[in-house]
Amino acid sequence: MAAATVNVLPEASEVRDGRLLIGGCDAEAVAREHGTPAYVYAEDDLRARARAFRDALAAHHDGPGEVVFASKAMPSTPVLRLFAQEGLGCDVASGGELHLALHAGFAPERIYLHGNAKSRAELAMAVEAGVGTIVLDNAEEARRLSELAGDREQRVLLRVTPGVDADTHEAILTGQAGSKFGFAPADARALIAAPPAGLRIAGLHMHLGSQLFAMEPYRRAIRALGTLGDFPVYDLGGGLGVPYTAGDPQLGVETWVAGMVEAAHAELGGGRELVLEPGRALVANAGVTLYGVDSVKPGAAGELLVAVDGGMSDNLRPMLYGAAYEAHVVTRMGAEGVASTVVGKHCESGDVLVRDALLPDPRPGDVIVTPATGAYGYALANNYNGQPRPPVVFCSGGSSRVVVRRETYEELHGRDV
Known part of the structure; x- marks a missing residue:
């Protein structure tokens, strides 16, 4: 056949x-x-894909949730503006991407600032703009943000490296032990036990990599998050693979979202705020x-x-x-x-x-x-x-x-x- x-x-x-x-x-x-x-x-495809992710999350999840566009995949103002119109949040990984997201019309509270080497200037830019969520990558970044927050309370997530390998190109694999991204579990526990002043640790973040077609690595990573405590917010990242040629595998938005939500419910319990961060799969x-x-x-x-x-x-x-x-x-x-x-x-x-x-x-x-x-x-x-x-x-x-x-x-x- x-x-x-x-x-x-x-x-x-x-x-x-x-x-x-x-x-x-x-x-x-x-x-x-x-x-x-x-x-x-x-253009209609872009809108349809945004709605497919939103609708799937609403259909399968029993609590609050948000679909956030990983803007690194296509950081142009017209595409960002279109996704803002479609009700998505925006994931940015630099001051430049933050500038583009704000210019495109994303509400600051719907923006998530990522990055493994955020400068003091980028953190200050995010605080001044009122960025809703800053995803912390390391303890030095947490200390720096605490100083900048002053009397304000800044919602943060901790990016955790769950130590899970996934089947993809090594250059776009990010959840394995020793990755340049995120806290090792032991370091995350230390920060959770003694959070710096001005930072509200709302939950945890993970991202395994890109071009993924199997759900089992996600489930193992979500299980690893569950060992770090009980939080109201879990950002499960993105990574859904897409076909580039006619013979490539295809998982599909509905299957991926349903699998992510089912794993989160099983490993973390229901009713949590779940955040998904598709990028490539949207565009x-x-x-x-x-x-x-x-x-x-x-x-x-x-x-x-x-x-x-x-x-x-x-x-x-x-x-x-x-x-x-x-x-x-x-x-x-x-x-x-x-x-x-x-x-x-x-x-x-x-x-x-x-x-x-x-x-x-x-x-x-x-x-x-x-x-x-x-x-x-x-x-x-x-x-x-x-x-x-x-x-x-x-x-x-x-x-x-x-x-x-x-x-x-x-x-x-x-x-x-």
């Missing part, structure tokens, strides 16, 4: 006469109008990247080398993690293809976006789509080789609009003094 395949394109997409439509917009027309490379999001499959093909030539193994007008400057994940993606010609979707490698334009042999693609008669001028780039493409974008960063385009109801414009050459030296 053939393995089941999953659709990695946005739900609000379709193929009509071999042409890809995203949010009702013809992908080639979007590329011609707004240029390439471009990050393109199905990855809602977005794609469109590229223009600049050249095609034969490779050493008989494949075609298809060079596009972007690369590691707009999607660093293949080089960082060996991440696999699909590629399709947007005007010949589903047509029989030939073995192709999609390479970027940068001065690195490792600048390869997609290996083992099957592209139908690729030629210069074609528009290629790589699905599932909605998370960490924009966030990790850079100016290598002087490449301006791409625009962000929202598509909905057959209309497209630029919500973040393309960077200009002049902006490459705009900070020079």
Whole structure:
């Protein structure tokens, strides 16, 4: 029996006469109008995914709860504003992300400040802004925040490293013993026993890592939290994996949320405030990247080398993690293809976006789509080789609009003094 395949394109997409439509917009027309490379999001997908998480938590949990967007996955104001409109909170991990969240309209009390190396300036910024929850990573940070809090009482959570390994890339594994993130259980117990003045320890936080598809590691980690005491608030982090190619596993929002809540009820008891922090799972499959093909030539193994007008400057994940993606010609979707490698334009042999693609008669001028780039493409974008960063385009109801414009050459030296 053939393995089941999953659709990695946005739900609000379709193929009509071999042409890809995203949010009702013809992908080639979007590329011609707004240029390439471009990050393109199905706006309705973003909203639907936010509602799916909120609805699942409300359906399965018997107490207060909150879904918080891990903004590191896509820290652009238009996406943040959309999630604020949809009733999500916001997880930030730096002063810059805090600034963006406030600028996008998140109420300060709905913001959670994370980070393993918060500066005094970042903590002061959070206190002055009235950030609702600061997630402490270490004892020095607690001491520093206590000084800054003064006469105010600051709600905090302790990030605990539960010592649980999960099946994912080592670079995005965060809950194992010895992780750079969080308190070891013994250190957490010491701070719980003698909390610094001005800090109200409301509960505990954990985060096992990213791209996780099994629930058992979560349950073991939640059980470990339960050994540290009884608290009103438990932030269980995020990490729900997403499919990047048709053969990847898929867990699903409903299954993940139900599993998290069931484990929390079993290990911690009911009625607690539960916080979930999805990031990638909210944005990855809602977005794609469109590229223009600049050249095609034969490779050493008989494949075609298809060079596009972007690369590691707009999607660093293949080089960082060996991440696999699909590629399709947007005007010949589903047509029989030939073995192709999609390479970027940068001065690195490792600048390869997609290996083992099957592209139908690729030629210069074609528009290629790589699905599932909605998370960490924009966030990790850079100016290598002087490449301006791409625009962000929202598509909905057959209309497209630029919500973040393309960077200009002049902006490459705009900070020079």
